[in-house]
Amino acid sequence: MNERTDLYSLTEDELSQFFVSLGEAAYRGKQVFPRLQSGERLCDITNLSKAVREKLADLTVDTLPLVEEKLVSKIDGTIKYLFKLYDGSFVESVLMRYKHGNTICISSQVGCRMGCKFCASTIGGKVRDLYPSELIGQVAVAQRDSGERISNIVMMGIGEPLDNFDNVIKFLKLVNSEHGLNIGYRHISLSTCGVVSGINRLGDECFPITLSISLHASNDKKRSEIMPINNKWNIEALLSACVGYYKKTGRRISFEYTLISGKNDSTEDATELATLLKDAFRGTNAPIHVNLIRVNEVRETGFKEGDTVSVANFQRRLESLGITATVRRRLGADVNAACGQLRRTRNTEAVKN
Numbered sequence: 001m002n003e004r005t006d007l008y009s010l011t012e013d014e015l016s017q018f019f020v021s022l023g024e025a026a027y028r029g030k031q032v033f034p035r036l037q038s039g040e041r042l043c044d045i046t047n048l049s050k051a052v053r054e055k056l057a058d059l060t061v062d063t064l065p066l067v068e069e070k071l072v073s074k075i076d077g078t079i080k081y082l083f084k085l086y087d088g089s090f091v092e093s094v095l096m097r098y099k100h101g102n103t104i105c106i107s108s109q110v111g112c113r114m115g116c117k118f119c120a121s122t123i124g125g126k127v128r129d130l131y132p133s134e135l136i137g138q139v140a141v142a143q144r145d146s147g148e149r150i151s152n153i154v155m156m157g158i159g160e161p162l163d164n165f166d167n168v169i170k171f172l173k174l175v176n177s178e179h180g181l182n183i184g185y186r187h188i189s190l191s192t193c194g195v196v197s198g199i200n201r202l203g204d205e206c207f208p209i210t211l212s213i214s215l216h217a218s219n220d221k222k223r224s225e226i227m228p229i230n231n232k233w234n235i236e237a238l239l240s241a242c243v244g245y246y247k248k249t250g251r252r253i254s255f256e257y258t259l260i261s262g263k264n265d266s267t268e269d270a271t272e273l274a275t276l277l278k279d280a281f282r283g284t285n286a287p288i289h290v291n292l293i294r295v296n297e298v299r300e301t302g303f304k305e306g307d308t309v310s311v312a313n314f315q316r317r318l319e320s321l322g323i324t325a326t327v328r329r330r331l332g333a334d335v336n337a338a339c340g341q342l343r344r345t346r347n348t349e350a351v352k353n
């Protein structure tokens with residue numbers, strides 16, 4: 001990003017200092033911060049003089065994402081955005097409407113280097129991390145574009161948030177700030193494939209956000225086959241980091257379990273999963289919740305989803321063993337190619353042209 005300042009990544013105080021460094025009054029920071037954070041462009045902030053805006057335009061880079069494509073579900077109103085970033089990269093975000101408010105699922109990186117075998121986002125590897133501004137930008141631009149207040153955020157889009165740790169932490173502080181989008185930490189979930197060092201550091205920050213763990217298997221052999229991260233931090237290391245996170249933050253941890261036909265969806269798998277979780281959290285009182293997701297079929301991976309009977313049996317077995325489990329509703333079925341696929345299609349087209 002060379003030497004230019006990324007205004008949207010600055011806190012209110014940092015923005016004030018930036019104005020002072022330009023010979024402007026510090027109060028400008030207070031004035032401009034809420035407007036930038038809500039997704040306004042410099043050229044629209046007309047309470048700054050034209051001369052100041054021109055000076056800023058020379059010294060800064062505009063990282064606000066642009067809506068490249070927008071697909072609205074006819075079934076449930078879910079909106080899938082393909083955003084174009086300042087360097088021409090693409091990421092996806094999905095705005096979902098629930099009774100309790102609007103939730104946006106945002107991306108944390110362009111691509112991903114975690115290599116999960118069922119996932120479309122990782123097929124081309126990682127291109128780069130997203131800046132705090134680009135994380136904020138997905139929320140702010142979607143809110144502005146849809147005209148709907150966004151009250152919840154899930155970091156479950158493209159990328160591994162804990163592999164972009166510092167920018168994600170800065171984003172959490174920005175999005176929570178009173179004069180910014182002011183979204184409460186309790187309304188934010190972060191999903192990880194199991195970067196244990198990141199879970200430990202996140203716990204030390206003590207944000208009351210919800211941690212979601214992409215577990216997807218109940219023993220190391222199966223997990224290592226589909227998730228390479230398991231070779232670095234195995235299930236035991238992962239679950240002990242989760243217990244540590246719970247002890248530090250008191251926040252409930254949810255586990256994501258993608259059901260793949262014939263791989264991890266038998267009743268024996270369910271039994272093993274329930275035992276694993278109960279043993280790991282024994283004596284902690286931590287509320288544990290499992291979200292069951294039917295695998296989205298991605299052409300390149302060859303994994304298939306199971307039928308509704310096997311999904312229901314899996315859920316029933318977990319519940320009978322005392323683990324609460326929800327089968328995720330599939331929102332935006334008509335616009336939602338598996339996560340990461342819209343970007344992939346766009347990139348493949350770009351290569352062809």
Ligand code: SAH
Pocket residue numbers: 114116118119120155156157158159160161191192193194213214256258293294295296297298338339
């Ligand atoms: N890297 C983070 C967040 C992004 S992935 C993580 O791994 O948690 C968000 C969720 O989608 C994860 O639970 C991931 O395992 C799941 N996922 C990825 N590809 C999928 C697919 N084809 N079908 C169903 N779930 C998938």
